[in-house]
Amino acid sequence: MTTDRSTLQSGSVAVVAGGARGIGRACALRLAELGARVAVLDVDLSGAAVYGEQLGAASVADELVARAGDGVALQVDLTDPAATAAAFDEVVARWGGLDALVVPAGGAVTPYSRSLASETTVEDLSALLDVNLRVVVNSCRSAVPAMRASGGGSIVTVGSSAGLEAAPDGHVAGYGAAKAAVQHYTRYLANEVGPAGIRVNCVAPGVIRTARVLAQAAATGFIDEAALDIPLRRQGEPDDIADVVQFLLSPLSSYVSGQVIAVSGGAVHP
Numbered sequence: 001m002t003t004d005r006s007t008l009q010s011g012s013v014a015v016v017a018g019g020a021r022g023i024g025r026a027c028a029l030r031l032a033e034l035g036a037r038v039a040v041l042d043v044d045l046s047g048a049a050v051y052g053e054q055l056g057a058a059s060v061a062d063e064l065v066a067r068a069g070d071g072v073a074l075q076v077d078l079t080d081p082a083a084t085a086a087a088f089d090e091v092v093a094r095w096g097g098l099d100a101l102v103v104p105a106g107g108a109v110t111p112y113s114r115s116l117a118s119e120t121t122v123e124d125l126s127a128l129l130d131v132n133l134r135v136v137v138n139s140c141r142s143a144v145p146a147m148r149a150s151g152g153g154s155i156v157t158v159g160s161s162a163g164l165e166a167a168p169d170g171h172v173a174g175y176g177a178a179k180a181a182v183q184h185y186t187r188y189l190a191n192e193v194g195p196a197g198i199r200v201n202c203v204a205p206g207v208i209r210t211a212r213v214l215a216q217a218a219a220t221g222f223i224d225e226a227a228l229d230i231p232l233r234r235q236g237e238p239d240d241i242a243d244v245v246q247f248l249l250s251p252l253s254s255y256v257s258g259q260v261i262a263v264s265g266g267a268v269h270p
Contacts, residue, residue: 005250005251005252007034007035007246007250008031008034008035008036008099008100008246008249008250009035009099010034010035010036011035011036011037012035012036012037012099012100013036013037013039013091013092013095013096013097013098013099013100014028014031014036014037014038014039014098014099014100014101014102014249015038015039015040015041015088015091015098015100015101015102015139015143016028016031016038016039016040016041016101016102016103016104017041017042017078017084017101017102017103017104017105017135017139018041018042018078018103018104018105018106018135019038019040019041019042019060019073019102019104020040020042020044020045020046020047020048020060020073021042021047021048021050021051021053021210022048022053022104022208022210022238023104023158023205023208023210023238023241023242024040024042024102024104024105025040025048025053025060025238026238026239026241026242027102027104027238027241027242027245028040028060028063028064028102029063029064029067029242030239030242030243030245030246031100031102031246031249032063032064032067032068032071033067033068034246035068036068036099036100037068037070037071037095038064038068038071038072039071039072039073039074039087039091039094040060040061040064040071040072040073040074041073041074041076041078041084041087041139042060042073042074042075042076042078042105043075043076043077043078044075045059045060045061045073045075048060051210053210059073060073061073072091072094074087074090074091078105078134078135078138078139079130079131079134079135079138080138081138081141081142084135084138084139084141084142085138085141085142087142088139088142088143088146089142092146097146097149097150098143098146098147098150098153099147099150099153099154100153100154100155100156100249101139101140101143101147101153101154101155101156102155102156102158102245102249103135103136103139103140103155103156103157103158104158104241105131105132105135105136105139105158106131106132106135106136106158106178106179106182107131107132107175108128108162108172108175109127109128109131110124110127110128110174110175111124112171112172115171115172115173115174115175116169116170116171116173117170117173118170120173120174124174125174125177128174128175128177128178129174129178129181132175132178132179132181132182133178133181133182133185136157136182136185136186137185140155140157140185140189140200143155144189144193144196144198147193147196147198148193148196148198151197152196152197152198152199153197153198153199154198154199154200154201154248154249154253155189155198155199155200155201156200156201156202156203156245156248156249157182157183157185157186157200157201157202157203158182158202158203158204158205158241159179159180159182159183159186159202159203159204159205159260160175160176160179160204160205161204161205161206161207161262161264161267161268162175162176162179163176163177163178163179163180163181163182163183163204164180164183164204164260164262164268164270165268165270179204182202183202183204183260186200186201186202186258186260187258187260190257190258191258194257194258199248199253199254199256199257200257200258201248201253201256201257201258201259201260201261202259202260202261203241203244203245203248203261203263204260204261204262204263204264204268204270205236205240205241205263205264206230206235206236206262206263206264206265206267206268207230207235207236207264207267208235208236208237208238208240208241209235209236209237209238210238229267230264230265230266230267231265231266231267232265232266233265234265235265236263236264236265240263241263244261244263248261
């Protein structure tokens with residue numbers, strides 16, 4: 001009898017911070033399909049409906065239960081360190097430990113029209129750092145003690161191709177800087193917790209066809225044009241990111257830590 005090393009151990013406990021829609025939801029559902037008990041943490045558990053993303057059940061929590069027999073979704077402001085810590089404590093108390101953390105929360109949440117490097121406002125930069133970097137730091141800080149107690153674990157943060165290469169026209173500068181900070185924070189954390197058996201890696205997506213991206217780009221044709229600059233000649237799907245997250249959480253990547261992996265169809269070469 002052989003063991004499938006490409007999957008998490010059935011019954012593992014995983015948190016997906018920012019898992020109610022898009023890339024986060026794809027990762028949460030994938031982990032549940034692999035038999036993990038998954039807790040989705042999000043500031044808006046009904047966020048999928050905002051962009052017309054269709055659920056396969058009445059709620060994200062119901063989707064998780066349908067796949068793994070257990071699962072939970074907790075509404076929490078992940079920019080709040082105390083609220084984040086309390087949510088992680090609730091998950092650990094519910095299932096007795098923590099094996100995996102994925103942090104896809106974040107995004108370019110400020111107006112594109114004022115995102116040039118020389119025009120980024122103090123308010124926009126603060127918002128971008130809150131929802132991208134602060135959420136990652138709060139989540140990882142809350143997860144590490146439980147993983148130490150369990151004897152190890154795996155953390156996957158989510159950066160962006162914008163944090164690896166600057167846009168030629170200088171737009172989305174604050175977002176790119178925030179994601180670059182996430183990516184370098186990942187390297188530092190990996191160095192710190194590696195001796196405790198905790199691996200930490202980062203996935204840096206390119207253009208991914210989430211419901212939000214499609215809704216925002218519908219009027220501009222950006223999505224269709226973007227494929228022309230991608231060597232694989234297609235945009236990514238949320239499951240493309242879930243595939244890499246699955247690898248980074250599985251025994252197949254047991255000697256991989258501190259890495260930032262671009263998932264961009266070849267468009268970015270870090």
